Amino acid sequence: MIKGLRTAIYPVPDMEQGKSWYTSVFGVAPYFDQPFYAGYAVGGFELGLIPDGTPGPAGSRVYWGVDDIDAEVERITALGASVHSAIQEVGEGIKVAELNDPYGNILGLIYNPVFKLEDVR
Template structure:
């Protein structure tokens, strides 16, 4: 049977200041963008696409969909993102077994998730 869905590929964060967001994401993900144009900045994060797109200022950011980026230590990365100017959204919490999650808001209001899940395998 042919698979119709092949898995997640890209997470897009919309930002009002693309240059500042590019700098912020470069610092917190410790990765330079591989694609850098005025309409889109793309990062390769361990084989997954993190994209930044410019948008007009808006207070309509939603958090009904969250992408969780895998990390080895949620507490450490959560604190580091806060030190880089993110704001608290959901503090680190164990959600079962050894799985720990947390979320922050980037300086543009986007929710960025962190997850430690030793069971996840590609």
């Protein structure tokens, strides 16, 4: 049985720069920090950074939940991201946006008033 999102992994060309940027974005430091992997606990899920691999938009799309998508897009672009896909409503009040991180990965954001945290297993 698939239990939902647990980990999103993004490759970064410079681990120290990547950790610094993602620490600023998510407001937490990695709980697991090794040269081969940095793991962040973000709202019950995990963001992992790896120093190998090729950053870019060809990988998986992962959307991180937010309460105010407009404010988060503004905050994260001020930290150095650029807009890949502007905020758009996709139905039932759900809004999504995609940002390019400084390394070429796509960082997805979602405001989903239908999502129920208590359903996470």
